[in-house]
Amino acid sequence: MSRSPTLIKGWSDVCVIGDEKVGKTAMIHLLTQGYYDINTKYEPTLEDSYILHVASSLSVDKIKLKLLDTAGSNISYHHKRLPRHFIDQCAGFIIMYSVDRLESFNIAKMLVQEIKSVRKENDCAIIVLGNKTDLIQYRCVSREDLQLLCNEENVYGDEVTVTDKSTFRAPLSHMVDDIFKCINEESERDIAKKRGVVHRKFSDLF
Numbered sequence: 001m002s003r004s005p006t007l008i009k010g011w012s013d014v015c016v017i018g019d020e021k022v023g024k025t026a027m028i029h030l031l032t033q034g035y036y037d038i039n040t041k042y043e044p045t046l047e048d049s050y051i052l053h054v055a056s057s058l059s060v061d062k063i064k065l066k067l068l069d070t071a072g073s074n075i076s077y078h079h080k081r082l083p084r085h086f087i088d089q090c091a092g093f094i095i096m097y098s099v100d101r102l103e104s105f106n107i108a109k110m111l112v113q114e115i116k117s118v119r120k121e122n123d124c125a126i127i128v129l130g131n132k133t134d135l136i137q138y139r140c141v142s143r144e145d146l147q148l149l150c151n152e153e154n155v156y157g158d159e160v161t162v163t164d165k166s167t168f169r170a171p172l173s174h175m176v177d178d179i180f181k182c183i184n185e186e187s188e189r190d191i192a193k194k195r196g197v198v199h200r201k202f203s204d205l206f
Contacts, residue, residue: 011051011064012179014125015086017111018096019104020071023131026162027096028069031172034165056176063176065092087118091179092125094171099130099159100138105145112153125178127171128157134164 016024029035032050048069053062070086095111097104108128115126130146133139143159150157156174160167 011066012091012183013068013089014065014092014094014175014179015068015070015090016094016096017070017086019098019101019107022096022098022101022104023162024096025069027094027129027131027160027168028067030162030165031168032067054172054176056180057173058177058180063179065176065179067094084118087115090124091182092175093127094175095126095128096131097128097141098132099141100132100135102140105130105141109149109153112149112155116153122182124182125175126155127175128155129171130157130159132161133159133167134161 016028018024028050032052050067050069052065052067054065055062068086068090093111093115095108097108099105112126112128115124128146128149130141130143146157146159149155156171156178158167158171160171
């Protein structure tokens with residue numbers, strides 16, 4: 001059973017997922033350590049976590065994110081399965097693909113659908129990031145393809161590159177705002193339950 005996102009020990013878990021070699025670890029190192037050497041030899045990720053503080057436009061305090069770096073090999077496109085504990089435990093999901101690999105985009109779409117089939121609407125934050133936009137000559141997934149996915153699944157999407165840290169500013173800001181909203185909504189529901197208040201849709205009253 002999935003749970004609503006909450007601040008555990010002062011942070012919110014954010015799972016970074018996607019196919020192998022799309023730049024998940026590179027992005028995390030760039031955001032948490034301030035740099036990433038693009039000449040670093042690729043090594044499959046086992047699983048690791050990093051702490052990142054991000055400002056929210058909805059709060060005077062920064063939100064503390066625990067970024068969970070996952071192994072792309074954990075994802076099976078053919079079986080369409082993502083480890084369930086990732087889906088159940090996280091307040092947010094950063095789903096990455098590489099704009100020069102169509103299969104990685106198809107896997108990203110599968111992951112969005114998998115998460116949304118388990119988690120309730122407005123229960124978690126989901127953003128889809130198309131990485132490696134610096135590889136212009138090899139692009140095979142367009143920005144329009146990403147926008148179509150976002151419209152169909154009602155999620156936020158953007159394109160980024162680990163060669164330019166500023167490209168992550170807007171996506172991260174959007175994610176922490178969504179997480180902040182989810183946490184507040186959960187708190188309001190908990191308060192309402194304690195007071196015996198039942199939330200109903202306005203349309204249900206007529």
